[in-house]
Amino acid sequence: MPRPPQIRTKPLIGGALTRRTVLKAGGTLLLSVFAPLPAAAAQILAVRVWPAADYTRVTLENDSNLKATHFTVPDPERLVVDIEGLELNPTLKGLVAKIQSGDPYIKQVRVGQNRPNVVRLVFDLKEPIRPQVFALAPVGEYKHRLIFDLYPVKPVDPIAQMIEKGEWSRPGAPAGTPAPPALPPTAPEAAVLAARPEPKPEPRTAEIAKADPKPPAQASVARLITIAIDPGHGGEDPGAVGSRGTLEKDIVLAIAKRLKAKIEQQPNMRVMLTRDGDYFVPLGVRVEKARQVQADLFVSLHADAFIKPSARGSSVFVLSEKGASSTAARWLADKENLADAIGGINIKVRDQQLAGVLLDLSTTAQINDSLKLGKAVLSEIGGIARLHKSHVEHAGFAVLKAPDIPSILIETAFISNPEEEAKLRDNGYQDQIASAVMKGIKHYFARNPPLAKGRSS
Missing domain, CATH: 3.40.630.40 (Zn-dependent exopeptidases)
Structure with a gap:
């Protein structure tokens, strides 16, 4: 009974292919796959503003979960929001034009890169407000959302x-x-x-x-x-x-x-x-x-x-x-x-x-x-x-x-x-x-x- 043909490998340039060489190559490949990559900044996909007498809502829709901190500043009244893991993009800059003159609570908003990976929003307000800032997980047609609800200090009585x-x-x-x-x-x-x-x-x-x-x-x-x-x-x-x-x-x-x-x-x-x-x-x-x-x-x-x-x-x-x-x-x-x-x-x-x-x-x-x-x-x-x-x-x-x-x-x-x-x-x-x-x-x-x-x- 004839023996099956032997499979021979060609030598690498400068030497034979050894077991040690293969292991080294595999290790290098694994390192390249699992090495940490620089984190990509989140992308703002859409901005929306919903003004109403009850409250004004500002929505930032994005491709990942965002963390935000906020505080208010008096005289004049302002709401300051810092959003982490974010770089300024044209969509976010477009928030400035979304504020309407008839908005009950927001005069204008300023948007800027406060420091690397942190964008700051400053809402200039028409009166003191009670803010709620929270994130929403994807649902329906929406991706991640970061919500700013600006309520009046004294709730609207119907x-x-x-x-x-x-x-x-x-x-x-x-x-x-x-x-x-x-x-x-x-x-x-x-x-x-x-x-x-x-x-x-x-x-x-x-x-x-x-x-x-x-x-x-x-x-x-x-x-x-x-x-x-x-x-x-x-x-x-x-x-x-x-x-x-x-x-x-x-x-x-x-x-x-x-x-x-x-x-x-x-x-x-x-x-x-x-x-x-x-x-x-x-x-x-x-x-x-x-x-x-x-x-x-x-x-x-x-x-x-x-x-x-x-x-x-x-x-x-x-x-x-x-x-x-x-x-x-x-x-x-x-x-x-x-x-x-x-x-x-x-x-x-x-x-x-x-x-x-x-x-x-x-x-x-x-x-x-x-x-x-x-x-x-x-x-x-x-x-x-x-x-x-x-x-x-x-x-x-x-x-x-x-x-x-x-x-x-x-x-x-x-x-x-x-x-x-x-x-x-x-x-x-x-x-x-x-x-x-x-x-x-x-x-x-x-x-x-x-x-x-x-x-x-």
Whole structure:
């Protein structure tokens, strides 16, 4: 049997290839692979500024986790931030031009290389602020983010804010107090205006289906009804995005403003928006704002999305005590409840912000009243739009968990459906949706007039 051919190696130049030579070469290769390389500076990918009366947010999106230290300096007021592991680049320099003259808290910002690998930002302020500086891990479409939230030393009070805008008035207010224009009441509204407070504190509404109220010739408003309108998402959180680039946060804010104008035309109603601009509001803060103004109703506006573009139709949701009414409802609630993670909430203060919200104490009475409101609104929306489900659905949406306010969440349409996206972009359709919600609210109160509140309203 022939022997297999011998494999011979060619000698290296100047000598034979030995075992020692191979080991030396391998060691050199390993050293070259594992030798420490100079650390590359982080790269700023985008800068964004979200000014609002509540607070101004500055976001630096970057390719790695950044560490920052900060301090404030008085006379004049400044916020100084030092960011480690960073070299100045054109994107970061662009922050200077992002500051708007109408920003409530920032006059201007200066950006410079303070020392090697450390960039310093100096915010010149219009008033003393209470800063929160924190980092966010990648989520959704975002990479790492470094967040600067500039809050006023004295938090904005929703009622004081509405008084300043002339949006908060009450019966018997001094002459000259701004008030919404009064319109002649319809027959259902006359029943609301004629209703008088009842002594029972719970539930917050009472059935009057069996009553036959006879309003006086000149009905007077027992008290103003306060409605909280909650445009979903905002700021860092765009919500769902349509195929044409339509952002849910923009659509629902536009519809909310139309609904607000219609509510202000009612002689017995006033309204508060949880956000009136493009900025992020945590879910718990939205609920707390409604409770601060002692809202009689909470209506959260959204534009649905699904993985299949064929999904379509409007929906109305109320809180569930026992779980979601469908798999799709559970999926949607989980998605909407991610708003805090995407919008960017400071974990260190989250529990403090939610302390007064009592999210786990929602009552059966609140859910029952929410269901009545939801049915009234869904019936009106069904008159102008296709419904995704013909009944009110249940799911665990965080913004519906105020224990003492009937609350609904409206998915106005599927922004992921090209046909419905086109409708949502149309001013006329937005107005139709707002009108339908307004009619549903009026029908609800015609059957469930509000009771007296614990303190002056």
